[in-house]
Amino acid sequence: MELASIRGLGPTRLGSLRAMGIDSLRDLLFFLPVNYEDMTKITPIAEACPGQFLLCGRIGRKPVINFFNGISRVTTCLKDTTGQISLIWYNQPWMMQQVREGQTVMLYGRVGLKQDHLMLMNPQKVEQMTIRPIY
Numbered sequence: 001m002e003l004a005s006i007r008g009l010g011p012t013r014l015g016s017l018r019a020m021g022i023d024s025l026r027d028l029l030f031f032l033p034v035n036y037e038d039m040t041k042i043t044p045i046a047e048a049c050p051g052q053f054l055l056c057g058r059i060g061r062k063p064v065i066n067f068f069n070g071i072s073r074v075t076t077c078l079k080d081t082t083g084q085i086s087l088i089w090y091n092q093p094w095m096m097q098q099v100r101e102g103q104t105v106m107l108y109g110r111v112g113l114k115q116d117h118l119m120l121m122n123p124q125k126v127e128q129m130t131i132r133p134i135y
Helices: 011-019 025-029
Strands: 035-039 051-059 064-068 071-080 083-090 104-114 117-125 130-134
Touching: 035 051, 051 117
Parallel strands: 083 117
Antiparallel strands: 035 130, 051 071, 051 104, 064 071, 071 083, 104 117
């Protein structure tokens, strides 16, 4: 069955689907995720190591923005009862308004190690714990 014959799919959506290699209803039905992001388990900051984690805590200080060679960097920290971790958003200056000191947040992202110091890089704010597919 052709996608164009499916009611509710306009030219813009059809173009997007075709760009992803989906040309028929069969292609659409078998377009499965390649992986999943598990945002159902909160990890205490003290147990975080390099990898993907969901962390929950309070923003420890007012976010600060710096610019280096045309790249913006917003930094602050996240604290919970077990410890503290640095938060860094590259090229996302709007995060200055998204987080504020003392705010309790859940953040999902990649924990990395830089000079023996753990940091959560480009984390996403999470409103509800879920499992999200990655296509």
